[in-house]
Amino acid sequence: MKEFLKTKGFKMTPQRELIFRSFFELDEHVSVDELYDRVRQQDNSIGYATVWRNLKLICKVGLAEEVNIGDGITRYDRITKVPHGHLFCTVCKGVTEINVEQLVGLLAQAANSRGFTPDSFKIEVQGVCDGCHGKVEGNGQ
Amino acid sequence: MKEFLKTKGFKMTPQRELIFRSFFELDEHVSVDELYDRVRQQDNSIGYATVWRNLKLICKVGLAEEVNIGDGITRYDRITKVPHGHLFCTVCKGVTEINVEQLVGLLAQAANSRGFTPDSFKIEVQGVCDGCHGKVEGNGQ
DNA sequence: TCGCCAAATGAAAACGATTTTCATTTTCAA
DNA sequence: TTGAAAATGAAAATCGTTTTCATTTGGCGA
Structure with a gap:
């Protein structure tokens, strides 16, 4: 994954690794809040914005996409x-x-x-x- | 339309009539802002909340539905x-x-x-x- | 290994669409 | 006509999302 990101011009960080891992462990369609909560259980110093930015990043590199049901909450769904x-x-x-x-x-x-x-x-x-x-x-x- | 609303337990008002009419004249998928602008051209005293509430009402009585593309703006689409x-x-x-x-x-x-x-x-x-x-x-x- | 620079982070503030509040007005059935 | 329920308008409150900014960190080149 680190190599993959490097080819896209991004760096790996401890926070990013945790966020990515947590996201891919879930097969649910998570919201920022949900992933934030989950990630926080491992490292309670991670900020909300970081989780949000990394979720966006996962989409940007083509590994997930945003899903909108209409309840006002954006969820992120792994692309299969x-x-x-x-x-x-x-x-x-x-x-x-x-x-x-x-x-x-x-x-x-x-x-x-x-x-x-x-x-x-x-x-x-x-x-x-x-x-x-x-x-x-x-x-x- | 007045009768229809009555059966659902709602009243007719001048504002409501204008909003409903304007909505059904459009075949586009309008946002609150767009309908508000349009309605304002006829009656510039109508408030934003009134347009919003009536759009919701149109959905509630089953004549339209919300559509979400993911750009953060809710649009309303007539149900055909x-x-x-x-x-x-x-x-x-x-x-x-x-x-x-x-x-x-x-x-x-x-x-x-x-x-x-x-x-x-x-x-x-x-x-x-x-x-x-x-x-x-x-x-x- | 060291230093640098771009990228990443965290906290807080800014944003912006949506929703609610509240005082007032209006509809409509009795 | 009258009263209760519903609707309205303006403003404020919400709430998820996004940006800002100061600081830290990753990782490449010297």
Whole structure:
């Protein structure tokens, strides 16, 4: 990783190493706050801005991307080779990934036919997950 | 519209009427600021909060939904019967809609097979639109 | 190894869009 | 007409994000 960053013109630091490691250990879609909390457990001298900047850096070097559900909080999602979409449960706020390879193919085709060259895709579904179906019926709000 | 709102428990006011009308006249995906500016041309006494609250109201009664591209600005998009996705041009910031009826069908199927009950779909593609292809090659950044 | 310079860090402040508060006005059903 | 509930406008509060600035650090070249 140090070498990888060097080729991009960035330096390695203890803080950065911890932040990167923590980020990649999680398979969740973390927010700055969440990663900050996690990183703090290892080193409580790391500043919030540092976590934020490194999350941005991870995106800049192409290892993650920002995800926006619309709740006002930006999350960071590791970029994997397989294009995937997200199922957001509006009850438990959980996120599940689904493979959308074929869908992306169709989408790209549709975009291309309109002279649009796709760069990245975002496919999100909001709804209620399996585990939350019981809960919803029971409450009024 | 007045009757419609009444059934939902809301009242009609001159400001509300102007805001609703202005919103539905636009087929663009407007932000609060944009709609505020537009509404102000008709009545410069309307407050920002009123425009914001009414945009939220339009969503609450199911006539629009919030769209988030990730630029930090929430836009409001009329809900139409035909599910559609968005093509966001990263060069000119333009938005084009595409029909994604079949895609949504496939998505719903995929979600259902995992016990997930879909509620709404968000399909977004970032890339370069037809008109901007020429521009991009020319500049370094 | 030493010194330098660009990059990185931490704390705090700045930003900016969104949301709330509060006093006042308005709608609308009785 | 009248009262209760809802809506409005202005201003302030929120809150996540981003920048500033002084200081420290990493890592290359001498």
